[in-house]
Amino acid sequence: MSEPVRSAPGSLPLSRLAEPLLRRLSELLDRAAPGKGWRDLAQRAGSRGRVRLSPLDLEQCSLKVLEPEGSPSWSLLKLLGDRGCTVVELMEFLQALEHTEALQCLSHSGIKIVVQPDSQAVLSGQVVKLCCWATGHPFVHYQWFKQEKEVPHGNSPELVLSPVNVNDSGFYICRVNSECSFAFSRWARLEVCDLQGTSHADLQEQSNDRPVATDKVALLIGNMSYWNHPQLKAPMVDVYELTNLLRQLDFKVVSLLDLTESEMRNAVDEFLLLLDKGVYGLLYYAGHGYENYGNSFMVPIDAPNPYRSANCLCVQNILKLMQEKETGLNVFLLDMCRKRNEYDDTILILDALKVTANIVFGYATCQGAEAFEIQQLGLANGIFMKFLKDRLLEDKKITVLLDEVAEDMGKCHLTKGKQALEIRSSLSEKRALTDPIQQTISSAESLARNLQWAKAHELPESMYLEFKCGVQIQLGFAAEFSNVMIIYTRIVKKPPEIVVCRAYVTDFALDLDVDPKEANKGTPEETGSYLVSKDLPKHCLYTRLSSLQKLREHLIFTVCLHYEYPGIEDTMDERKEVNVGKPLIAKLGLHHGFKNNNCLPTCCMANNPFHNQIESSPVASKYYVPSHCQPNSCPGIYHPNRVCSDSIRQPEACSCNGTSRILASRHEVWNYSPSVEKSNVPVETTDDTVELEFLLSDNLRFSKQQ
Structure with missing residues (x-):
């Protein structure tokens, strides 16, 4: 059988464009400024002999305004498509009309x-x-x-x-x-x-x-803003830094802040969908917690006071569900207190765990003890993450790495006698977080896993809004966490006759609870975003949207433009409504009720001690160059979501005796005044990575597919 004939990219018929895109183009042309509307497009198209339009054609398009949902532009685009107009020709017409916003729909933003x-x-x-x-x-x-x-x-x-x-x-x-x-x-x-x-x-x-993983996935949860319990500070920084480190090790990371009980359970369910045979699974939790009879419980932000096991998630139950996926490695890093909950006498009776040699628990503190945060004038870590982040990229068996973290923590006199890392492990192989990924020949599971992960990390497209007065505004988007997004706006074009021009975003869904006083700020720090400031474009207004998992419908908001002309006291106003769909984790619907009973206790009874301990058996492994390093033959080329490990792995001395540091447990936290602390890990944004594009453009020559 012969190969199918492929059309050259420029000859793609206009009729082949997706209907949503045609609808969007029609809306832009219907309400375009004079000189950029559908009649102007028809005039440009009419200059081409094979798509010439008659007066009757134009009259039929014009009569569409009499229909309830009629659109002259939609009718015109359909007519052009039927007569063989191509996408490239349409772009030429729009270019001649200088219709920037319509061109954006057909170009790189998609x-x-x-x-x-x-x-x-x-x-x-x-x-x-x-x-x-x-x-x-x-x-x-x-x-x-x-x-x-x-x-x-x-x-x-x-x-x-x-x-x-x-x-x-x-x-x-x-x-x-x-x-x-x-x-x-x-x-x-x-x-x-x-x-x-x-x-x-x-x-x-x-x-x-050198063991291998079929894939690597991680779920990171940081709970801070508790409704009925003391607030925490460090989980935001801990989750952010761990996310960037794990990405360098090729982990697919889902990072979430401040989840309710139902959101936590549903997030775990989505995490389990990413697991499969041979996959390395890592769960990190920072927040309030407790341990009763060998079972660890993570406390959601909506837990009542006092809380009991029915209000919390049992870590051991999650381990059982991970084992059912036949994972290659199960790592739990629990940065929480492990004191007994005196209000909870319920003892969970879980189904017996499988006897496997692939389980590692890294507890931030010993059984019966508290975990602490270091509070200071700038952003701070929990004690556990402060020492873990300096060693996480080392190519060592995970238990050996954690042992060295425990030794580092032991040298900090501020927490000596209060907090010590405890490791429980059944790991018998030299498995490390740096192990390479080796997919099976059949990649169907991997493809499904990639698509599921990508679904939860899709940002809205950067866009340009053209107002009738001639002002053009750029809307950009950046992901701080999987459920926290930054919107930044800037004016990119202003007619000279306009003397004052201001633009801001407003009218957000009530689900997101956006405080107008913290929106449209001149710096990211003023919105509460201290971690990505250096990676965002400058000279913008910034708005931080958190708790995107609560979004029930599409994210729709309004862009307001205020401007003034010289000699006129009145301020002119224009408004545009923007719909960016469901960004990031909102697509997964974590706000719904429990999707299933995966994370619920299987059985419980009072005063029946149950304890499941796993012995630690650290084994040294030889040095290995991690697979995330960049090729030396491509100097100056980098990936926007990764950095060289050397920029993070430099150990820093513990200056715990400094007066600026305040020690606080996960139960009792001191207030502090955040200041800017620059991150050396780029943030994901929808803007093009200019440096990457220009460097690669010189080396990677573009050639069209034949």
Whole structure:
């Protein structure tokens, strides 16, 4: 069977555009300023002989305004499509009309990479598949590169190397192209081991030295703003820093702040969907907690006072559910107090855990003790995270790494005798968080996992709004956490006759509880966002939207523009309503009631001691270069969501005797005045990464798919 004929990108018929995009274009043309409306488009299109429009055609389009939901522009676009007008021709017409907002709908703002390629370690002779899937208007196509060289025939979403050999080892990246712009995937490292001259025993030894994961996923929850209990401060910073470190280790991370009981249970359910056979699963929790009879409980922000096990999530029950997924490694990092809850005499009777050699618990404090935060003038960590973040990227067995963290914590005299790290483990292999990802040949599960994760991390598209007065405003979006988003606005064009011009966002859904006094601020810090300030564009107004998991409908808000003309005292006003869909975690509907009983206690009774301990068995492992490092052959090129580990791993001396630090337990926290603390990890934004694009543009030559 012959290959299907593919149209050149520029010849894509206008009739092939998706209906939502056509509707959006119609709305823009229907209410366009003089000189940019549908009649002007018809005049431009009429200059082309094969799409010439008669007076009768224009009259039929005009009569659509008499229909309840009629649109002259919709009728015109349909007519142009039927007569063979292409997308490129339409863009030329819009360019001539200088209709910037309509052009934005057809250009780079539509590119979204929803599945990123994963690093892999394989044996020569196997079949390797690197996947990069993207969406965009009106179309996208792909170019794969190995370092700075284009891969021959690498013009599809899946790059298949069959059979793979040692020479294929290296770093790969995919460039996704549209008509007017492009976007890059993250780097994927491919390691290929040669079978020749290697005995079966050698291969077995190599396998034992370097276990692999089929994928890595992490759920990070930080609870601070409790309704009925003392507020906490450090979980926000702890979750943010751990997120950025785990991403460098190729983890798919979901980071959430301030969850209610139902939201926590539903978040765990979504986390379980990301797990599969051989996947490394990591759960980190920072907030209030307690431990009764060997079972650990995480306390949601809406827990009553006093709370009991029925109001909280049992960690051991989550472990049981993870085991059912046949995960390759289960890591629990619990940064919470472990004192007994005197108000809770209920003892959970859980189904017996499977006997597996892949469980690691890292408790921030010993049984019966409290976990502490270090309060200071700037943003601060919990004691556990302060020491953990300095070692997390080290290529060591996870239990060995935690042992060294425990030793570091023991040197801090401020918490000596109050807090000590406790490790429980059944791990018998040298498994580390730095282990490479090796997918199976059948990637259906991996693809589904990638799509599920991408669904919860999709930002709205950056957009430009054109007002009738000629002012143009940019709306941009950045993700601080999976449920916290920053909206920034700036005026990018202003007619010279306008002397004063101000724009702000308002009218947000009541679900989000946005305080107008904390919105549209001149710095991110004024909105409560202290972690991403250096990575956001300057000279904007910033609004921070938290608790996106509570959003029940699309995020719709209003952009208000105030402007003045010289000699006129009255202020002019224009308003535009913007609908950006459901951003980030809002798509998963965590606000709904319990989706199932996955996280509910299976049985309970009073005064029946139940204790499940796992012995620690740390084993040293040799040094290994982590797979997240950038290729030396591509100097100056970086991925916007990663940084070189050296910029984070530098150990800092513990100056716990400083007077600016205040120790507070997870039960009792002192107030502090946050100040700007710059982060060295870039934030995800919808703006193009300019430095990346220009550097790569010089090295990665664009060529159209044949």
